Amino acid sequence: GQNIDQPTEMTATEGAIVQINCTYQTSGFNGLFWYQQHAGEAPTFLSYNVLDGLEEKGRFSSFLSRSKGYSYLLLKELQMKDSASYLCAVNSNYQLIWGAGTKLIIKP
Amino acid sequence: KAGVTQTPRYLIKTRGQQVTLSCSPISGHRSVSWYQQTPGQGLQFLFEYFSETQRNKGNFPGRFSGRQFSNSRSEMNVSTLELGDSALYLCASSQRQGATDTQYFGPGTRLTVL
Numbered sequence: 001g002q003n004i005d006q007p008t009e010m011t012a013t014e015g016a017i018v019q020i021n022c023t024y025q026t027s028g029f030n031g032l033f034w035y036q037q038h039a040g041e042a043p044t045f046l047s048y049n050v051l052d053g054l055e056e057k058g059r060f061s062s063f064l065s066r067s068k069g070y071s072y073l074l075l076k077e078l079q080m081k082d083s084a085s086y087l088c089a090v091n092s093n094y095q096l097i098w099g100a101g102t103k104l105i106i107k108p
Numbered sequence: 109k110a111g112v113t114q115t116p117r118y119l120i121k122t123r124g125q126q127v128t129l130s131c132s133p134i135s136g137h138r139s140v141s142w143y144q145q146t147p148g149q150g151l152q153f154l155f156e157y158f159s160e161t162q163r164n165k166g167n168f169p170g171r172f173s174g175r176q177f178s179n180s181r182s183e184m185n186v187s188t189l190e191l192g193d194s195a196l197y198l199c200a201s202s203q204r205q206g207a208t209d210t211q212y213f214g215p216g217t218r219l220t221v222l
Contacts, residue, residue, distance in 0.1 A: 031208060042112075042198060042213035043151075087151065091207035095164050096141075100150035 002026045004099035006088050011105045012078055020073045020102045022088035030091040034062050034073045037101065038084045046073070046086075080106050110135065112201050112214035120220045126187040129217045133180050133201030139163075140182040141211060142174060145196040157182050158205040186219075194221045 004024045012018040024032070031050040035043040047055055049064035049071060061074040073086055085101040113132045121127050133140050141164075142154040153166035157176035174184045180201075186193055196218050200211035 033210075042215050044213070045210045048210065089151070089207075094205075094207050095156075095166075096151075096153060096207040096211075098143075098151040098153070100148060 002090075002092055002097050004088055004090060004097055006086075006099040006102045008100070009103045009105065011107060012075075014078055014080060014106055014108050016078050017074065017076050018078060018104065020075070020086050020088075020104065022071045022073070022099055024069050024071075024088070024090045024097075024099075026069075026090050026092035026097055028093035029066060030094060032062075032064055032071050032091070033087075033089040033096070034071075035087040035089065036084050037087060043087055075104075078106050080108070082106055112199060112212050114197075114199055114214035114217050116217060117215065118218050118220075120222065121189050122222050123189055123191060125189050126185065127189060127219060129184045129186075129197055129199075129219075131182045131184070131199035131201075131214055133182070133199075134212055137201035137203050137212070138180055139202045139205050139209070140176060140180065141200045141202075142182070142184050143198045143200065144168075145198055145216070146194075151198070154184065156205070163205055189221045191221050194219060 034046040037043040047062040054063045059076045083106045087101045088099040089096045139158045141156040143151045156164040160176045176182045196216045198216045200213045202209035
């Protein structure tokens with residue numbers, strides 16, 4: 001079967017760093033997406049990894065290890081507006097398989 | 109450029125009824141994907157349309173169907189509604205087909221089945 005695992009909920013402090021992990025077991029792999037979804041809003045694109053390694057984009061970075069079936073999203077200098085759900089999605093044989101999402105709570 | 113629009117935003121139906129949801133993609137985008145989102149379940153893929161053809165389908169019963177028009181607008185239909193169909197239905201558009209492209213999501217239609 002196809003499976004994507006993410007922690008259900010994480011809590012972090014404003015100004016700190018947090019790492020959200022995503023592990024996947026899928027029949028195929030053509031890339032991995034991270035999306036951010038604020039409560040009551042639509043998901044918005046954050047990053048896309050196809051090759052192993054780290055992709056940095058401002059305060060957000062995403063890492064991929066295809067051999068380990070593992071990715072993480074790193075958020076630095078956390079702000080209150082980063083409170084949201086973070087969704088990991090794998091392109092498996094050209095169909096997106098989504099994780100259930102990680103709800104990130106930022107405390108002052 | 110206008111974003112993805114979905115109508116209606118909210119809908120209340122009763123069991124056994126049918127419903128049609130509409131999605132207008134970003135201008136120039138030819139792919140439209142539909143998702144069901146429920147608390148704790150994440151996004152469940154329903155189907156994808158590209159150039160008026162269904163290219164991919166998730167594991168949903170035949171009560172869920174869709175279509176795409178020549179202007180790339182898409183509709184999703186659910187017949188014989190069940191209580192478990194209550195969810196947020198999201199559509200997303202992208203320029204290229206498949207899951208290799210960034211998807212832009214609409215605000216969703218929240219369907220409540222009583």
